[in-house]
Amino acid sequence: MPGGKIEASLWLFFAEKQKILFGKKVMASTWVLLHNIPPSGKVFVLDDQSIWTDPMVEFGVAGSILEPLRAEFTVFVQEDGVLIRGAVTGKAFVPCTRCAEESVVVVDQQVETYEPFPTDDTDDALEVDGELLREAPTGQGVEMNLAALAWEEFLLALPMKPLCDPACNGLCPQCGANRNLASCSCGDDAGDPRMAPLRGLKVGR
Numbered sequence: 606m607p608g609g610k611i612e613a614s615l616w617l618f619f620a621e622k623q624k625i626l627f628g629k630k631v632m633a634s635t636w637v638l639l640h641n642i643p644p645s646g647k648v649f650v651l652d653d654q655s656i657w658t659d660p661m662v663e664f665g666v667a668g669s670i671l672e673p674l675r676a677e678f679t680v681f682v683q684e685d686g687v688l689i690r691g692a693v694t695g696k697a698f699v700p701c702t703r704c705a706e707e708s709v710v711v712v713d714q715q716v717e718t719y720e721p722f723p724t725d726d727t728d729d730a731l732e733v734d735g736e737l738l739r740e741a742p743t744g745q746g747v748e749m750n751l752a753a754l755a756w757e758e759f760l761l762a763l764p765m766k767p768l769c770d771p772a773c774n775g776l777c778p779q780c781g782a783n784r785n786l787a788s789c790s791c792g793d794d795a796g797d798p799r800m801a802p803l804r805g806l807k808v809g810r
């Protein structure tokens with residue numbers, strides 16, 4: 606364990622844990638003031654599952670958590686920005702793109718990212734990610750939303766086309782049967798458009 610490790614109960618003392626209301630939706634955020642972080646960096650552990658489950662609902666990301674997700678970030682404050690190293694780990698279910706059954710994603714997302722501080726220069730201001738960095742409302746300098754970073758990195762860990770199995774046979778385009786579980790009698794002509802009018806008809810005597 607790194608020397609600057611802080612237990613969850615303690616970092617809540619340093620981090621401002623908020624629930625921001627967007628209409629009826631509640632989104633977790635964890636804004637951390639950067640000015641009191643020592644040059645050697647500071648470790649933050651985030652394991653409140655609402656960091657991931659709330660935006661899944663808000664942004665309509667199909668999926669669920671199989672083994673608790675956990676983010677561990679070491680935050681280094683530099684002259685004109687902040688460097689974050691760490692990882693987001695855990696296990697999640699997402700729907701298979703072929704059969705829609707649950708597909709297991711082992712999340713092991715290594716993080717190394719640099720966010721420049723906002724400046725008075727408007728050109729630079731456009732480069733600042735407002736979800737991640739802002740001027741603290743208390744006027745104590747810049748603060749960072751580690752929960753938003755944990756969510757963004759989780760999204761990056763999800764495969765573009767998740768599969769329950771690389772050999773998934775998918776659904777029959779005709780009857781919708783899951784071809785991993787049972788074969789159907791739709792036959793090989795199913796893809797021939799000339800046969801379309803005959804589909805669904807029972808063959809007579």
Ligand SMILES: [Zn+2]
Pocket residue numbers: 701702703704705706768769770773774775
């Ligand atoms: Zn599948």
Ligand SMILES: [Zn+2]
Pocket residue numbers: 777778779780781782789790791
């Ligand atoms: Zn079929």
